[in-house]
Amino acid sequence: MDTVTVNIILETIKWLFLIYGLSVIGSYIILGIISTAETVEYFKKNSFVNYKDILSSPIAPSISIIAPAYNESLNIVENVRSLLSSHYANYDVIIVNDGSKDDSLEKLIKAYNLEKIDYLVNDQIATKPLRAGVFKSKNPAFEKLIIVDKENGGKADALNMGLNISKSQYVACIDVDCLLMEDALQKMIKPFLEADERKVIATGGVIRIANNCVIREGRLIDVNFPKKNLERAQIIEYIRSFLLGRMAWSRLNGLLVISGAFGMFDKKVAISVGGYDTNTVGEDMEIIVRMRRFMEEQHIKYRVAYIPDPLCWTEAPDNYKIFISQRNRWTRGTIEVLRKHRKLAFNPNYRALGMLSYPYWLFFERLAPIIETIGILYFLMLTFLKEVRWDYTLAFFLVAYLFTILFTIVAILSEELTYNQYKKHGTGFKWILISILEPFVLHPFILYAALRGNFDYYFKKDKKWGTMVRKGLTKKTT
Amino acid sequence: MINFQDFINYYEQSPLIIQLVWIGIVVMFFLVLIVISDLFFLRRNIRKNEAHIKKIQQKFETYLVDYLYSGNPNDEMSVEQQHIIAEIHSLLTTKLNRKQCVISLEKLKNEISGEMALAIQQLYFQLNLKQYAIANLKSRNWYIIAKAIKELSNFNVTEAQNTIALFLHHKKKELAKEARLYFVKLFNFEGLDFLNTLTTTLTEWDQIQLLSELQNFDNQQLPDCTAWLQSTNDSVVLFALKLSSIYNQFQLKDEILKLLYHPNNNIRVNGIIILSDWQVTEAKHILKEMYKTELTEVQEAFFELLENTFEPSDIPFLIENSNHSSFNIQFTALKLLRAVDVNSFQTVLQTAENKRITEFLNKS
Numbered sequence: 001m002d003t004v005t006v007n008i009i010l011e012t013i014k015w016l017f018l019i020y021g022l023s024v025i026g027s028y029i030i031l032g033i034i035s036t037a038e039t040v041e042y043f044k045k046n047s048f049v050n051y052k053d054i055l056s057s058p059i060a061p062s063i064s065i066i067a068p069a070y071n072e073s074l075n076i077v078e079n080v081r082s083l084l085s086s087h088y089a090n091y092d093v094i095i096v097n098d099g100s101k102d103d104s105l106e107k108l109i110k111a112y113n114l115e116k117i118d119y120l121v122n123d124q125i126a127t128k129p130l131r132a133g134v135f136k137s138k139n140p141a142f143e144k145l146i147i148v149d150k151e152n153g154g155k156a157d158a159l160n161m162g163l164n165i166s167k168s169q170y171v172a173c174i175d176v177d178c179l180l181m182e183d184a185l186q187k188m189i190k191p192f193l194e195a196d197e198r199k200v201i202a203t204g205g206v207i208r209i210a211n212n213c214v215i216r217e218g219r220l221i222d223v224n225f226p227k228k229n230l231e232r233a234q235i236i237e238y239i240r241s242f243l244l245g246r247m248a249w250s251r252l253n254g255l256l257v258i259s260g261a262f263g264m265f266d267k268k269v270a271i272s273v274g275g276y277d278t279n280t281v282g283e284d285m286e287i288i289v290r291m292r293r294f295m296e297e298q299h300i301k302y303r304v305a306y307i308p309d310p311l312c313w314t315e316a317p318d319n320y321k322i323f324i325s326q327r328n329r330w331t332r333g334t335i336e337v338l339r340k341h342r343k344l345a346f347n348p349n350y351r352a353l354g355m356l357s358y359p360y361w362l363f364f365e366r367l368a369p370i371i372e373t374i375g376i377l378y379f380l381m382l383t384f385l386k387e388v389r390w391d392y393t394l395a396f397f398l399v400a401y402l403f404t405i406l407f408t409i410v411a412i413l414s415e416e417l418t419y420n421q422y423k424k425h426g427t428g429f430k431w432i433l434i435s436i437l438e439p440f441v442l443h444p445f446i447l448y449a450a451l452r453g454n455f456d457y458y459f460k461k462d463k464k465w466g467t468m469v470r471k472g473l474t475k476k477t478t
Numbered sequence: 479m480i481n482f483q484d485f486i487n488y489y490e491q492s493p494l495i496i497q498l499v500w501i502g503i504v505v506m507f508f509l510v511l512i513v514i515s516d517l518f519f520l521r522r523n524i525r526k527n528e529a530h531i532k533k534i535q536q537k538f539e540t541y542l543v544d545y546l547y548s549g550n551p552n553d554e555m556s557v558e559q560q561h562i563i564a565e566i567h568s569l570l571t572t573k574l575n576r577k578q579c580v581i582s583l584e585k586l587k588n589e590i591s592g593e594m595a596l597a598i599q600q601l602y603f604q605l606n607l608k609q610y611a612i613a614n615l616k617s618r619n620w621y622i623i624a625k626a627i628k629e630l631s632n633f634n635v636t637e638a639q640n641t642i643a644l645f646l647h648h649k650k651k652e653l654a655k656e657a658r659l660y661f662v663k664l665f666n667f668e669g670l671d672f673l674n675t676l677t678t679t680l681t682e683w684d685q686i687q688l689l690s691e692l693q694n695f696d697n698q699q700l701p702d703c704t705a706w707l708q709s710t711n712d713s714v715v716l717f718a719l720k721l722s723s724i725y726n727q728f729q730l731k732d733e734i735l736k737l738l739y740h741p742n743n744n745i746r747v748n749g750i751i752i753l754s755d756w757q758v759t760e761a762k763h764i765l766k767e768m769y770k771t772e773l774t775e776v777q778e779a780f781f782e783l784l785e786n787t788f789e790p791s792d793i794p795f796l797i798e799n800s801n802h803s804s805f806n807i808q809f810t811a812l813k814l815l816r817a818v819d820v821n822s823f824q825t826v827l828q829t830a831e832n833k834r835i836t837e838f839l840n841k842s
Contacts, residue, residue, distance in 0.1 A: 018495075044621045045652050048628050053690035059720055060686065120838040122805045193686065196679035391488075395499045402506035409513040416520050428521045432514055 010387070017375055021396075024364060025403055032410065034248035039308050039418060042247075051186045054193075055089050061169045061193070063091040063185055063264070066162030067176040068155050073102040077111040079176050082218025084144060088185035092144045094162045095176065097132075099152025105132060108147055113139045125160040125275035128153035134165070155260075156276035156283040163267060163275050172264045175314060179210060179220055180262070184311035188264045191305035198301040201291050202265045204250075204258030205306075206242045208421065209235050210313035220313060223421045225430050230323060232434040233442035234316045240411040243308060243418070250306035254357035256292075258304070260284030262312035269294065280340070282333020289341050289353075296350045310419055324449040331453025334366050369450035401439060408435040527574075534575055538582040541566050545601060546594055563604055570605065580607060584632050602633045615641050620648075624656045631660035639664070646672045655684055662691045667701050673714050674705065680713040685720060700725040707733045712742045719745070723752045731758055738764050746772075747779045754783035762787050766795065774804050781810040788814050793822055801831045809835050 054060050065083055069076055076095075083093045097105050108114060119134035132149035150161055159173055170192060174180060184205065192200045211231045214222035226232050249255040260283065273290045276283045288304060295302040317323035338361060345362065347354035382388045412431050415421070422431075434441075489497060541562050548558040570576050580602075587598045602608065614626035615638065623645065630638050645657035661669035670688070673680075692698075706718035707730065715737070722730050737749040738761065753761040765772075765780045772780070781799075784792065792814070799811040812830065816823040816839055823839075830836045 047621075048625055048656075050687070050690075053687050056693075057686045057690060058724055059682070059689065061682075118838070118842050120809070120835065122809075123834075124805065190683060193683035194681050196681055392496055392499075395496060395503065398503045399499050399506065402503060402510055406506055406510050406513060409510065409517060413513060413517055413520065416517065416524065420524055423525070428518050431517065 010382075013378060017371075017378070020363075020371060021400070024368075027360070027364060028244075028407055031248040032244045032407065034251050035244045035246075036414065038247040038251040039243060039414065042308060043418065049190075051183055051190075054186045054189070055087055057089075060088070060090045061189065062167070063088065063170045063172055063189060064162065064166035064168040064267075065091060065093045065172045065174055065180075065185075066096065066159055066166065067093070067174050068096045068098050068158030068162070069100065069104060069176040070098045070152070070155075070158075071100045071102045071104065072176055073100070073104045073107055075177060076104050077107055078218055080108065080112070080145065082179055083174070083176075084142065085182060085218060086180065086185050087182045088189075091185060092146060092166075092168065094146045094148060094165050096158040096161050096165075097147060097149045098154070098158040099128070099131060099150060105135075105147070105149050109135065112137045112142045112145055112147075114145075114147055119165075121161070121164050124164055124271050127157050127161045127164065154278055156278040156280070159283070160275040160278070163271055166267060169267060170264055171267045171270065172262070173260070174312070175261045177315065178207075178261050179215060179218065179313040181220070181311045181313075184262075187307055187309055187311060191307070192264075192266065195303075198253075198303045199295075200266070200305050201269045201295060201302050202258055202263060202288060203305045203307060204246065204255065205262050205264075205311040206308055207238060207259045207261045208310040208313045209238060209316045211316055211318060213313065215313075224424065225422050225427050226318075228318055229434060229437060229441045230320065231316055231318055232430065233438045234323075236408055236412065236431070236434060236438060237442065239415050240408060243414045244407070244411050246306050247308055249357070250304065252352060252356065253303045254352045254360070255304045255306060256289055256353075256357045256361055257285040258288055258306075259312075261314050265291070277340075280333060280336045281329050282337050285333060286337045286340065289337055289344075292353050293341065293344065293350065296353060308418065310421060320445055324445055324452065327446055327449035328453040328456060331369070331450045332457045334361070335454065335457050338362055338366050369447050370454065372447060373451060404439055405435050408438065531574070531578055534569070534578050535582055537569070538566070538579050539586070542582060542586050542598070542601070546590075546597055549597065563601070566605060570607075576607065576610060579605070580629055583607075584629075587632070599633050608633065608635050608638075611635070612638055612641070620650045620653045624653050627653075627656040627660050631656075631663045634664055636664055647676070647678070651678075654678070655687070658684070659687060659691060662688055666695045666697060667692065667699070670701075673709070673717070676709075676711055676714055680711070680717055685713075685717050688717070689720065689724065698725065700727060703727065704730065704733055707737065712745060715740070715742075715745050716748060719748045719752060723755065728756060731756065735761060735764065738768070743773055743776060746776050750776070750779040750783050754779075754786050757786050759787050762792075774807075777802075778804055778806050781807050784814065785810060788818060790818055793819055797822060797826055800826050801829075805832070805835075808832050809839075812836065812839055 065086075067079075067083060072079065080093065080095060083095075095108070097108075114135040114137050116133045117136050121130070121134075128151040130148070130150050135147040135149070137143065137145055146165065148161055148165055150158070153161075162173070163171060170189060172185065172188065188203050188205055191203050194200075209226070209231065210220070211228075212224045212226040213220060214224065226235070246255060263284065265287075269291055270287065273287070273294045275287070277286045277290070280286050292302070292304065317326055338358070341358070344350050344354040344358045346359060350358075379388070379393075409432070412435070489500060492500070545559055545562045548556055548562070550556045566579065570579060583598055583602050587595050590598070608630065611626040611629045612635075614622050617623050617626070627638075627642055627645070630642070639661070642657050642660050645653050646661070648654040648657065658669070658672055661672065663669070700721055703718045703721055706714050707722070709715050709718070719734070719737070721727070722734065731753070734749050734752055735758070737745055738753075740746055740749070750761065750765065761783060762780075765783070769777060769780065788796075796811045796815045796818070799807055800815065802808050802811065808830075812823065812826065812835055815826060827836045827840065
């Protein structure tokens with residue numbers, strides 16, 4: 001290959017990277033603007049809504065909270081108590097004990113005075129069979145509680161059992177150790193009830209990080225900014241993603257994922273598509289894509305809504321090992337879903353789903369770590385060939401870095417203007433510091449985890465969920 | 479050491495794209511400084527505002543409670559009350575304070591009842607706060623108009639009704655909703671007259687809010703809603719069905735029976751549910767005739783009605799549906815069969831496809 005050809009190739013690659021970088025920046029700016037408009041609109045519409053109306057309404061629809069549990073003995077009794085303290089009237093709580101090897105079931109039986117009942121499960125979705133059976137409480141105070149003990153089948157399988165058991169119109173799927181705010185159900189059900197021409201099939205809520213917060217008896221007492229940089233960086237990552245990303249996708253009706261930690265679904269549609277896929281680690285994203293695909297193929301007008309209110313608090317990884325494991329799984333989940341539904345790609349029959357959402361996720365989520373890695377390798381190669389202009393390198397690095405900080409602080413400003421959860425003195429400085437540090441304390445590990453995820457997906461097919469070691473949200477006050 | 483002139487020379491000699499990048503860096507650097515300052519000022523202002531709001535709310539709440547407890551037995555305004563009104567007036571010079579005063583009044587009004595609630599309402603008028611709300615009805619911003627309507631409805635300000643009536647069918651749904659709630663809150667069931675001409679969808683959320691207002695009234699005498707059951711607007715029909723059910727309008731049974739032929743599945747299902755609650759056996763005969771051509775969800779609703787109205791003559795029908803594709807129908811059919819005729823049930827056990835259901839029923 002002659003020098004001219006090599007130069008043309010190198011020049012082309014440079015321009016491709018530049019175009020890709022500008023596209024990423026441009027997409028963030030556009031999504032940020034749309035998100036801001038949508039959040040402002042949401043605030044205006046909901047600032048004078050009286051959610052208490054639905055609490056006492058005879059026509060409030062029924063909701064089942066489905067929470068799969070596996071070896072959650074440490075905090076399961078408290079977590080269930082938290083779920084039972086919702087202010088919504090017409091709901092029940094279905095805890096699916098997914099073949100736990102610890103004494104979760106025994107603790108629940110004792111704490112809630114449970115007895116086994118004869119219950120015929122409608123096997124609309126195939127699941128692993130029951131183990132100990134279905135339990136309800138003898139105490140009328142816990143009449144909303146249903147415990148299902150089954151053979152281990154994984155989170156998706158447990159959720160499917162919950163779908164089979166539920167007799168409600170809507171289901172809220174939640175991680176059992178998540179802290180749900182008392183008004184979460186009425187806020188999440190509202191989009192479904194406000195629907196007119198477009199049926200709402202699912203609603204997602206913002207997940208907030210509870211690390212270092214004070215939680216007592218299943219209630220959030222005090223919100224604190226975490227101490228560790230890893231946890232702080234995840235907070236701003238979540239805020240950026242939820243407030244400046246997902247709100248925009250909701251507005252464009254292009255939302256491809258609702259957090260597995262907390263989401264609400266139209267049960268009939270969820271069952272029509274066959275429930276959660278038990279063969280993927282990205283079951284939360286996969287079911288949304290499948291439900292959307294189903295509605296598109298049926299030519300039924302629909303939308304997937306998003307609530308920016310902090311309704312659900314969860315524990316984020318506080319060490320890099322668990323963080324990398326989590327992000328590895330997210331990467332594998334994304335790859336699995338995009339591969340499974342590749343028919344959507346650039347397919348005008350699927351409208352925004354195929355022409356906007358799928359391409360975005362493909363190029364800016366799925367391929368981003370690959371392109372970034374190629375970019376790093378390309379840069380190293382140029383360094384080796386002494387082809388690098390270090391002043392240009394500095395310039396591009398600075399513009400990317402400053403844009404990251406700018407975008408992050410804009411996200412923080414959105415949070416301060418809307419929910420202002422972190423009120424304590426000194427948090428402002430901590431926000432700025434972590435905005436500056438985040439590209440160094442978080443992003444390299446996200447990249448590494450994504451690469452590992454790609455490797456594990458293609459070469460370690462038997463790898464599944466991994467272990468999230470939880471400390472539990474229940475903490476003593478200091 | 480690089481000085482500024484060196485940098486200018488370097489910049490001028492750089493390719494266009496690098497020049498643009500450096501411009502971008504400078505712009506973004508200053509933007510970062512601006513947003514960082516914004517963040518600090520914002521947090522400071524939020525803290526200041528919250529402290530001010532807390533202080534002013536406490537003041538208002540103290541004044542209001544003092545006002546309520548310093549009245550004269552003969553209902554005339556006492557000197558102390560006049561003094562309190564003057565004090566509150568002096569605080570209402572800013573928009574924020576007026577807003578907090580209204581919030582305090584609304585909060586207290588919701589917590590008390592009877593004469594004290596009326597006294598709070600009177601105070602709202604005496605403070606002349608309604609003029610601001612009425613003025614806001616002319617705003618170009620829908621959000622401001624909606625908040626004004628809400629305030630006026632909370633304090634039963636009837637003089638604004640003609641202006642607010644113009645918003646009953648506004649294209650902005652939230653605004654139309656507030657206008658409707660205003661009329662229902664002030665005029666009870668008469669406030670539902672907008673249903674006669676409604677062409678847009680009355681969502682379930684709207685219906686919940688309307689019902690919530692209606693249930694606050696002592697007079698629970700629902701007017702005749704036959705016209706609404708015959709509406710061409712399906713959402714109005716659905717709302718009328720809910721009203722019929724909640725207010726036990728059994729005299730509308732015949733009208734609801736006609737709805738069993740309605741083209742909207744949801745209306746048919748809701749009609750069946752009400753007739754099932756009322757145990758209307760005529761519905762059973764109508765639905766049996768239509769059963770085979772109905773959608774599964776309507777068939778399932780029919781079986782719920784059958785649970786309240788079944789009789790031995792239904793045995794062949796139950797046997798026919800013991801192997802229905804719907805689990806719920808299968809289960810109900812077999813359960814009812816067992817209840818009405820054990821022998822037939824035992825016979826069907828041999829041919830029933832879903833052994834799980836039959837084993838479960840046999841055991842329990």
